[in-house]
Amino acid sequence: MGCVNSKKATTTTLTTTIAKPKTPPHVIIQSHLDWTLKSISGSFRQIGNTGTLEKIEEKEEPEKDHDQETAVLVPQNEDSRHLSKPSLSSRWTSSFSITYGGRFAQAENVAAGWPPWLCDVAAETVMGWAPLKFDKFQKLEKIGQGTYSSVYRARDVETGKIVALKKVRFNNFRPDSVRFMAREIIILRRLDHPNIMKLEGIIASKFSCIIYLVFEYMDHDLAGLLSCPDIKFTEEQIKCFMRQLLCGIEHCHSQGVMHRDVKTANILVNNEGILKIADFGLANFTVTNNREPLTSRVVTLWYRPPELILGSTDYGEFVDLWSVGCVFAELFTGKPLLKGKTEGEQLHKIFKLCGTPPDEYWKRFKHPLPAMFKPRHHYECMLAQRCNEFPKTAVSLIESFLSYEPHMRGTASSALNSEYFSSIPYACDPSSLPKYPPNKEINAKLREDARRTKSYRMLITSGALRNQGRVRRPLLESTTWERKQEVEAYIYAVPRINGGCARPKGDRDSLKSSIDVVSEASQVGPVTEMSQVSSTHSVPFPAASSGFASERRRKQGSAPSRLDTKRTLKNQTASVLDPTSVLHAENNFSSNSQDSNINSRRVETTSRRSEENLKLVKPRERIRPHRYNSFNWSDFDSPEN
């Protein structure tokens, strides 16, 4: 990696500090009119004031104290404005000038070998770094699959060091897509803590829309470990994981970053017992000037706090603490605490576990519709009963994490100072944790798929499905990850086989794709009476893909399936829309410019996937129209739910 050493500009003079580069500097700019630029590819001189570079002979420059170095940076656009927070971080530059400083940064990045599509849009992302070459690594097997990325184990061919390469897909022709990807990198560069995944480098393709993030390799994630029937953590081990998790979260929050996707699959552990928080793809800054509304469509459903499900667009780092509470309970039981299949069901599960929220709770929401989510029955808080086998101090910590009032959740620091950590048994030393065989979410999924495929095969053998014409043999023969997804999509499309959905990996997918599909469709879709009535409000109603209809159907006796989502998507594209979801999508799209990149970047993959999945559904099932215009608590308010 390279590092900017010094830079002067005459037009703009905002000064930020670049502290502690981990690698020697490569780029030196002397003045804005007469400057040289030194990168790994050589030294360059500007010809006149044209911005054209001329290669010059290498010249020795005295190394400066990096902690003292300054750079000229000014926000370039809305996105980078949100990214700039010099006051919160002394560690990394955080803005960018469109004047001389900007051109310097751009030229500097181009000279360092970064592709122009990245330098033009998000120069600050890679500033001071030089790109790594792809042939530096030998790609080994795939170890993770995310919504918009794939993760591979790889070996550094020179050093033999094992790393993780996260291949991120996006559209490099869409600046918002690039900026969204850039935010993850900027946040990762800002954070520096033993319990946060460290970004070691970036490989950027010159022309294609692919970037590889190079991370240190971690042997496990907590989702993988917890899915192993043989692994049961002791109290000391849980305390050890929780302490590390909270230390990492404390660091994020102290740097003004909220993770917004804390879940067991994003908590990695290595064989030395060190835990690191990964996946900052949805992370954002907590404090920004003139803050725009945030999107509520973040955090994987099972770990999502109620205020986000209810559509809050003004929230802070407290959302992470709810997720931490869910992870905490999962460490004890080995199972997710709140496994809703849809947003409505998730909310209902929360109410049943944490009790009905008080009346004041509903008043905070600006929109009238959350009130319709008020449960008809009063639920008492059942947390203590549900966690009766956990240590008392753990229960009270979980109770505070799972508070409806975000500020009652405390902070990561207060949790670290709680009685839970100061009481016996103390957290074990990370190095004393057992060394497990590599175990990740992907392994857990493959195990689950194998199990599901096996039971599917048994059904086929018994003739139960063949008679219904539902067998697609070739799909089941496949073992690759992509084919695996097709298998999964098909199996989900066959009702009553598995009795429901497994881990809602598709949650983010389906939500995001539905947002986009709906948003797209809303431009051509019919304006119904309801949409006209409610159009004065920005309605935080779950998108149609959250499938309240599926709950109704389940209640009526049929098993839920991903078909609901597919039908919904199909219906949406066919302009048969739930008006409230259109409004929600509009709300999130138009007003949440800060976060709209999330959708634009990720939806391309997901909507493609949705289309692929649709192909697997029989045409007769696809064209059946559905309308999801109402929500009724009676769908949930029964003892069996």
Ligand SMILES: Nc1ncnc2c1ncn2[C@@H]1O[C@H](COP(=O)(O)OP(=O)(O)OP(=O)(O)O)[C@@H](O)[C@H]1O
């Ligand atoms: N540094 C790493 N070392 C080992 N495995 C990793 C590493 N980073 C990620 N993984 C694996 O890859 C999986 C997906 O990674 P990550 O969460 O970063 O991708 P993502 O596309 O953002 O996923 P999602 O859409 O689920 O949030 C993780 O659950 C983990 O199992």
